[in-house]
Amino acid sequence: MNRRWIPTMMRPLRVLLTGMVLVIGLGACAGIEVEQYRAEKPVLDLRQFFSGTLVGWGMFQDRSGKVIKRFHVVIDARWEGRRGTLDERFTWSDGAAGGNPPRRVWTLTDHGDGRYTGTAGDVVGEARGEAAGNALRWRYVLALPVDGRIIEVDFDDWMFLVDDKLMLNRSIMSKYGFRLGEVTLSLARRAP
Numbered sequence: 001m002n003r004r005w006i007p008t009m010m011r012p013l014r015v016l017l018t019g020m021v022l023v024i025g026l027g028a029c030a031g032i033e034v035e036q037y038r039a040e041k042p043v044l045d046l047r048q049f050f051s052g053t054l055v056g057w058g059m060f061q062d063r064s065g066k067v068i069k070r071f072h073v074v075i076d077a078r079w080e081g082r083r084g085t086l087d088e089r090f091t092w093s094d095g096a097a098g099g100n101p102p103r104r105v106w107t108l109t110d111h112g113d114g115r116y117t118g119t120a121g122d123v124v125g126e127a128r129g130e131a132a133g134n135a136l137r138w139r140y141v142l143a144l145p146v147d148g149r150i151i152e153v154d155f156d157d158w159m160f161l162v163d164d165k166l167m168l169n170r171s172i173m174s175k176y177g178f179r180l181g182e183v184t185l186s187l188a189r190r191a192p
Contacts, residue, residue, distance in 0.1 A: 040133035044161040050077040058185035084108040134161040165189045
């Protein structure tokens with residue numbers, strides 16, 4: 001049997017695998033870090049912005065960009081020292097069909113130096129956040145009900161303070177590194 005054709009057949013597979021490793025490696029190196037926003041103003045003070053009542057409007061888009069759901073959220077936020085509570089109440093465009101929560105309560109801890117952690121009933125483990133300048137990067141795993149079962153989805157939230165009354169939030173949802181969709185949200189502080 002002539003085995004010289006085996007290395008010839010393997011060459012395209014080797015090239016493909018090498019290319020995939022390079023793309024994954026470059027993608028991992030190309031990530032944006034929150035530290036890049038250190039000089040941006042106004043400086044985000046999470047305890048100051050998330051204090052009192054906030055209102056927000058947002059949408060969920062699937063990976064193709066199609067808007068799947070819209071929502072409105074009212075957040076009652078308060079802090080006692082370094083511990084904060086964000087009580088989020090959602091109204092979904094489809095009446096909360098598909099298991100979307102009508103409410104999520106976050107418990108946050110300010111660890112100083114721009115580092116935060118948080119927990120909520122549908123968050124797996126602990127969320128971790130880092131703030132610099134006008135930005136906060138908030139990462140966590142959310143247990144989402146999908147078709148009668150629970151799927152754990154990675155969230156990579158970026159929040160940007162526009163001014164003392166407005167914040168923009170963009171969140172990428174992924175599973176096993178594959179992008180599932182995106183949530184866009186604007187949050188405004190209510191006047192006292």
